[in-house]
Structures are given as structure tokens and as C-alpha cells.
Amino acid sequence: MANAIELVGITKRFPGVIANDNVNLTVEMGEIHAVCGENGAGKSTLMKILYGMQAPDEGRIMVNDIEVKLTSPSDAIELGIGMVHQHFMLADQLTVMENVILGSEPMKRGIIDLAGARRHLTEVSESYGLTVDLDDLVETLEVGERQRVEIIKVLYRGADVLILDEPTAVLVPQEVEELFHNMRDLKAAGTSIIFIDHKLDEVLEIADTITVIRQGHTVATVKPGDVTAHELAELMIGSELPSPQTTASTVTDEVALTIDGLTVLDIDDRAVVDNVSLRVHRGEIVGVAGVEGNGQTELINAIVGTEPQSSGTITLFDNDISLASVAARRGLGLAYVPQDRHQEGLLLAAPLWENAALGHHTRPPFAKGIWFDREGARARTEQIRAAFDVRTPNVDVPALALSGGNQQKLIIGKEMISDPKLFIAAHPTRGIDVGAQAAVWQDIRDARAAGLATLLISADLDELIGLSDTIVVMLRGRLVAILDPAEITPRDLGAYMTGVAVQQGAA
Ligand SMILES: Nc1ncnc2c1ncn2[C@@H]1O[C@H](COP(=O)(O)OP(=O)(O)O)[C@@H](O)[C@H]1O
Ligand SMILES: [Mg+2]
Structure with missing residues (x-):
């Protein structure tokens, strides 16, 4: 099968730190590929490079098996790559619809075709079950809804490779289930998804392939069926995960x-x-x-x-x-x-x-x-x-x-x-x-x-x-x-x- 994305030997240096050190990542067409690793491992940097926001110091980027040069996110969008960031980037004062079409307003005879935009947008959100009221002000939305708007915004621009940077960090379990449901629908429709996460159970549930990054290096690429959560944790941090467990009760009568x-x-x-x-x-x-x-x-x-x-x-x-x-x-x-x-x-x-x-x-x-x-x-x-x-x-x-x-x-x-x-x-x-x-x-x-x-x-x-x-x-x-x-x-x-x-x- 063709590869949707191939990152080869990506290196990115910042003053005092190598965020990515010869990282390789191959994402097959139509798969959900999880990239996991601790905070600071270099996941977001790698994704920003793939999205054209940052230039790598070394390495090559292939999209559909063809080498490309990305100088800005609009290059990435042009190639069908869309990204939902860790910190949302919506304008609070605008409505859902205004946020989605912002920067890619559909024009008809020199004016913005709002009716057309609304139709297209409704189509996109309904076909993936991403429900949200188009006329709500973004500032009134809960976190889960904001995220849905970000995803719709990316799909609206025709992405067939979707990058989700730690999408579950802000969601409750039911919203995570909903997101996973949406991700499976997107995958069924042929979208390739790169999914950043550090929660092992989630990664094991949703991913077709998992790439683990530690301190800027690719540590392993594995199939979820071939590893336990414990092994994945060890790959990520080199030791067992800490637990929130409290000890004996200290509750007083006061x-x-x-x-x-x-x-x-x-x-x-x-x-x-x-x-x-x-x-x-x-x-x-x-x-x-x-x-x-x-x-x-x-x-x-x-x-x-x-x-x-x-x-x-x-x-x-x-x-x-x-x-x-x-x-x-x-x-x-x-x-x-x-x-x-x-x-x-x-x-x-x-x-x-x-x-x-x-x-x-x-x-x-x-x-x-x-x-x-x-x-x-x-x-x-x-x-x-x-x-x-x-x-x-x-x-x-x-x-x-x-x-x-x-x-x-x-x-x-x-x-x-x-x-x-x-x-x-x-x-x-x-x-x-x-x-x-x-x-x-x-x-x-x-x-x-x-x-x-x-x-x-x-x-x-x-x-x-x-x-x-x-x-x-x-x-x-x-x-x-x-x-x-x-x-x-x-x-x-x-x-x-x-x-x-x-x-x-x-x-
Ligand atoms: N713009 C930047 N300038 C300087 N250092 C950065 C910048 N972006 C990321 N870094 C550093 O690069 C490393 C990797 O960061 P990042 O890619 O955000 O990791 P992750 O997404 O896995 O948490 C970290 O040490 C971070 O502090
Ligand atoms: Mg990050």
C-alpha cells in the first residue's frame, strides 16, 4: 500500500536542545497512526514540521510517495494535510461558522458565499457526526465542542491527512469515545490520521500503528496487538508509570x-x-x-x-x-x-x-x-x-x-x-x-x-x-x-x- 506520509531522518535543533534527532515516521494511507512519548519528547515539533510551520534542519518529507518542500501551513493544506493543535486557535468573538471559513472564505461573484459555505459546512459536520451549532459564539463553547470545531475546520479545507495533537488531553471519557468514533468514521472514509497521545490505554484502543518517540529519537514502531501497556510505558519513559493511589485515610471529623x-x-x-x-x-x-x-x-x-x-x-x-x-x-x-x-x-x-x-x-x-x-x-x-x-x-x-x-x-x-x-x-x-x-x-x-x-x-x-x-x-x-x-x-x-x-x- 502507498504511504500517505513519510518523514525521513528529520532533525530539528533549538538553542540548547535537539527536539527531533533523526526521526523517521511512515504513515500508511487510511490508517490511524499514534505518535506517543512523554512531554518534551518532540512530538509537536515533528508535527509542526509536517504541517509546514517549522522548517527541519535535516531530513525529507514525502507525501503520497513524492518528496515535497513545505514553507508554510498553506503548502501543507494544499497537499491535503490538516492539523488540530494542542492549544486551540479559534477566535472567541466569532461564531463557529465564521471561525471555520476564516481564511478560506468561498467567493461568489466577488462576495463571500455564506449560503454555500453553510451548506458545505453542514455537509462536512453531518457526514462525520460532528455536531455543533454553526451560529454559536466560540467563547460560549465547552472544550469538547471547540475541538470539534477545529476538526471541522480542517476537514472543511479538504484534509485527507489529519494531525491531532493530544486531542484527548482536554476531553472526558464519553467525549473521548465520541472522538474515537469520529476518527473511525474518518478512517473508513479513507482519511489518514496521525494521533498524538501519551495515554497508553487510548493509544492501544484506537491506533493501527504506534510510533514511540523519546527525547527526540524514534524508539520503536509497533502494532498495538504486539505490545502490552506496560511495555509501551517502558518504551516511552524507561520505567513504570506512577499511580495516583492515595494511602491510609486522613479524613477528620472537622x-x-x-x-x-x-x-x-x-x-x-x-x-x-x-x-x-x-x-x-x-x-x-x-x-x-x-x-x-x-x-x-x-x-x-x-x-x-x-x-x-x-x-x-x-x-x-x-x-x-x-x-x-x-x-x-x-x-x-x-x-x-x-x-x-x-x-x-x-x-x-x-x-x-x-x-x-x-x-x-x-x-x-x-x-x-x-x-x-x-x-x-x-x-x-x-x-x-x-x-x-x-x-x-x-x-x-x-x-x-x-x-x-x-x-x-x-x-x-x-x-x-x-x-x-x-x-x-x-x-x-x-x-x-x-x-x-x-x-x-x-x-x-x-x-x-x-x-x-x-x-x-x-x-x-x-x-x-x-x-x-x-x-x-x-x-x-x-x-x-x-x-x-x-x-x-x-x-x-x-x-x-x-x-x-x-x-x-x-x-
Ligand atoms: N519554538 C521552540 N523554541 C525552543 N525550544 C523549543 C521550541 N519548541 C519546542 N522546543 C523544545 O523542544 C523539545 C520538544 O518539544 P515538543 O516538540 O513540544 O515536545 P512534545 O510535543 O513531545 O511535548 C522540548 O524540549 C521543547 O522545550
Ligand atoms: Mg506537544
């Missing part, structure tokens, strides 16, 4: 967070959080499971204070914080890791010491009276860097210079270092590599042992089951089940999350 009858209404007066009651004790991790869009985000926002509640009370130890400002809640010991590092957690262009001050800038060591204390901020950031193993040349580099894992360690460090009483962690290890993931798990376990009360929202069910002392399930705004993580499998949990399984008397 209630840290009390939520009673909490209801949050959306702009249409629909209850997105519907009469939720919940307790989190000192030393306890309560995990919140749920398919994205079932009220978890609004629940967190109500606790943090960024979204008003319509009824119910929230109490932190003895303080009713239902109406308190975000700053007042933080002052009482609330720490928060937001679900989207890039939109909420960091100022990407600002230096690390400025980022470390986010949410804490009115208090020492960041403030001296009414003034921001730069030296205090820098010293505190140095402390965080050491205690939470944030790998960076110095604290003056901008946040965007750090890998996702190190950005997350900075966020968790700046929250943990102020000895909080309640920790709200939303997807704390989403999209970060296994090493950083293990470090974050350890930070959360250490804080639990020291008495911190934690509310953990995660789409990674192994993480949720491994770390939590108690799991509650949210469905359509309500708590529909309270489960013991020691007695539940990810599969059973998924059944509660989708409403297939129902717990008597819970809601």
Missing part, C-alpha cells in the same frame, strides 16, 4: 466546607447547579465526577466566588462566605487551581514572579502596604520554584516559556505555599506529562496528610478514583450519587456520570 442547598441559575433561569449539598472535611479529598457541562464549572465558580448563587449557603469553617468577594474568600484560606491554565490561571507573557502573585497580590509577601512588593514576589517565587520543583532557568522568564507541567506546578505551588484551608482543584493534571502528573499528585497527597480539605474536579477517572476519599457524581446540576472510590471502577463511574446507573435516594 468539616471545612459546607454547602447547603446551593443553586446557580444561568441566564435563562435554568438551574445549572440544582440544590446541591456537600461536605468536605479536613484531610479529605472529595472528587466530583461528571461529564463536562453538568454544572461542575458553575459549582466551582460559586465556591470561589466568581459566579453568583441564587440560593443556598456556602460555609468555610465557621464563616458564611455565600456573599463574600473572591478576595475575602481567599483571605479565609481558599486556594484554587482553575481548569484552564491559559485562560484563567496564568498571564502567559508576564514573568513567573508576577504570575505567582495572581490572586494574592494584596497580601504579603506580594504587598507592602498598598504597594506591590517586587522583591517579596521574586523571593516567594524562588521558594515555590524550589519547593514544587518548577523547572525554569530563572523566575524572570515569561510563563509561556515553561512546559505545561511546569506551568501547572507553578500554579499549584503558588496556591499551596500560603497554607490554605480549602483547596479547589479543577483538572490539576490535564494535559501534563507523567512526571509532572506524579509531582502534582504527591503535592495534593502531602497537603491532604497535613489536613487540607480538597474538592477535586477531574475528567481523568483513574485520578479521581485514585486520589479521592469520597466521590460525588454530578448530572444535570444535581448530585446523583455518592460513591466509595475503593469500590468503584472507571466503567461503573462512567455509568453514573451518563445516568445509565442510578443510585437510590441520592438526589
Whole structure:
């Protein structure tokens, strides 16, 4: 069979690092080819080279067995290669349709043919079961929907080689299943897919062929039937994967967070959080499971204070914080890791010491009276860097210079270092590599042992089951089940999350 893509001897050097060192990759026509490897292994760089975004220092690129030179993504698109990036690149202020046609507007007699675009777009999205409302503003979409828009955008441009860079990192299991379903349909229609991922079970489920990259080198190309997850892990990182498992219970009788009858209404007066009651004790991790869009985000926002509640009370130890400002809640010991590092957690262009001050800038060591204390901020950031193993040349580099894992360690460090009483962690290890993931798990376990009360929202069910002392399930705004993580499998949990399984008397 002909090869859709062949990368031969690709080498790419950046100052101080060889991102790709003589990498080879052969993708057959119509196959799903997984490229896996730890963060920093060189996967995205290789894909950017194939997509014409970066020029290789050495090596050759063949498309349909013909050598090509790519000087920009438009060259790649011309050859039928499309890429969905790790970080989405949509314009928030535009609609789905505007985003998709942006840059390739179909013209008819000198004007944009919107009706034609709509027809074509509907055809593309329907034929692959990629449902999304074309007139929604992108800023209103959930992560899974944004990703669908990115995929549609690529298909709309006629891609027959689709590059997906870590698409599952941002999805819940049901969305992953949906994505896999879409990928299988695309494959059946003849599309070749290059799928970047570092989750072994997913790779083994979906891939026809797997290429493993480690520290810029191609380590192996294998068939999923010929390797176990364990062997694949060893190929990727050279040792066994860390596990989120917690040890003995540290749950105390002292209630840290009390939520009673909490209801949050959306702009249409629909209850997105519907009469939720919940307790989190000192030393306890309560995990919140749920398919994205079932009220978890609004629940967190109500606790943090960024979204008003319509009824119910929230109490932190003895303080009713239902109406308190975000700053007042933080002052009482609330720490928060937001679900989207890039939109909420960091100022990407600002230096690390400025980022470390986010949410804490009115208090020492960041403030001296009414003034921001730069030296205090820098010293505190140095402390965080050491205690939470944030790998960076110095604290003056901008946040965007750090890998996702190190950005997350900075966020968790700046929250943990102020000895909080309640920790709200939303997807704390989403999209970060296994090493950083293990470090974050350890930070959360250490804080639990020291008495911190934690509310953990995660789409990674192994993480949720491994770390939590108690799991509650949210469905359509309500708590529909309270489960013991020691007695539940990810599969059973998924059944509660989708409403297939129902717990008597819970809601
Ligand atoms: N534009 C760049 N400038 C400098 N270094 C880079 C750049 N892009 C990637 N790197 C470095 O190259 C290595 C591989 O990165 P990347 O391809 O993003 O890995 P992966 O996608 O497997 O996580 C990393 O050490 C990264 O820091
Ligand atoms: Mg990458």
C-alpha cells in the first residue's frame, strides 16, 4: 500500500536542545497512526514540521510517495494535510461558522458565499457526526465542542491527512469515545490520521500503528496487538508509570466546607447547579465526577466566588462566605487551581514572579502596604520554584516559556505555599506529562496528610478514583450519587456520570 506520509531522518535543533534527532515516521494511507512519548519528547515539533510551520534542519518529507518542500501551513493544506493543535486557535468573538471559513472564505461573484459555505459546512459536520451549532459564539463553547470545531475546520479545507495533537488531553471519557468514533468514521472514509497521545490505554484502543518517540529519537514502531501497556510505558519513559493511589485515610471529623442547598441559575433561569449539598472535611479529598457541562464549572465558580448563587449557603469553617468577594474568600484560606491554565490561571507573557502573585497580590509577601512588593514576589517565587520543583532557568522568564507541567506546578505551588484551608482543584493534571502528573499528585497527597480539605474536579477517572476519599457524581446540576472510590471502577463511574446507573435516594 502507498504511504500517505513519510518523514525521513528529520532533525530539528533549538538553542540548547535537539527536539527531533533523526526521526523517521511512515504513515500508511487510511490508517490511524499514534505518535506517543512523554512531554518534551518532540512530538509537536515533528508535527509542526509536517504541517509546514517549522522548517527541519535535516531530513525529507514525502507525501503520497513524492518528496515535497513545505514553507508554510498553506503548502501543507494544499497537499491535503490538516492539523488540530494542542492549544486551540479559534477566535472567541466569532461564531463557529465564521471561525471555520476564516481564511478560506468561498467567493461568489466577488462576495463571500455564506449560503454555500453553510451548506458545505453542514455537509462536512453531518457526514462525520460532528455536531455543533454553526451560529454559536466560540467563547460560549465547552472544550469538547471547540475541538470539534477545529476538526471541522480542517476537514472543511479538504484534509485527507489529519494531525491531532493530544486531542484527548482536554476531553472526558464519553467525549473521548465520541472522538474515537469520529476518527473511525474518518478512517473508513479513507482519511489518514496521525494521533498524538501519551495515554497508553487510548493509544492501544484506537491506533493501527504506534510510533514511540523519546527525547527526540524514534524508539520503536509497533502494532498495538504486539505490545502490552506496560511495555509501551517502558518504551516511552524507561520505567513504570506512577499511580495516583492515595494511602491510609486522613479524613477528620472537622468539616471545612459546607454547602447547603446551593443553586446557580444561568441566564435563562435554568438551574445549572440544582440544590446541591456537600461536605468536605479536613484531610479529605472529595472528587466530583461528571461529564463536562453538568454544572461542575458553575459549582466551582460559586465556591470561589466568581459566579453568583441564587440560593443556598456556602460555609468555610465557621464563616458564611455565600456573599463574600473572591478576595475575602481567599483571605479565609481558599486556594484554587482553575481548569484552564491559559485562560484563567496564568498571564502567559508576564514573568513567573508576577504570575505567582495572581490572586494574592494584596497580601504579603506580594504587598507592602498598598504597594506591590517586587522583591517579596521574586523571593516567594524562588521558594515555590524550589519547593514544587518548577523547572525554569530563572523566575524572570515569561510563563509561556515553561512546559505545561511546569506551568501547572507553578500554579499549584503558588496556591499551596500560603497554607490554605480549602483547596479547589479543577483538572490539576490535564494535559501534563507523567512526571509532572506524579509531582502534582504527591503535592495534593502531602497537603491532604497535613489536613487540607480538597474538592477535586477531574475528567481523568483513574485520578479521581485514585486520589479521592469520597466521590460525588454530578448530572444535570444535581448530585446523583455518592460513591466509595475503593469500590468503584472507571466503567461503573462512567455509568453514573451518563445516568445509565442510578443510585437510590441520592438526589
Ligand atoms: N519554538 C521552540 N523554541 C525552543 N525550544 C523549543 C521550541 N519548541 C519546542 N522546543 C523544545 O523542544 C523539545 C520538544 O518539544 P515538543 O516538540 O513540544 O515536545 P512534545 O510535543 O513531545 O511535548 C522540548 O524540549 C521543547 O522545550
Ligand atoms: Mg506537544
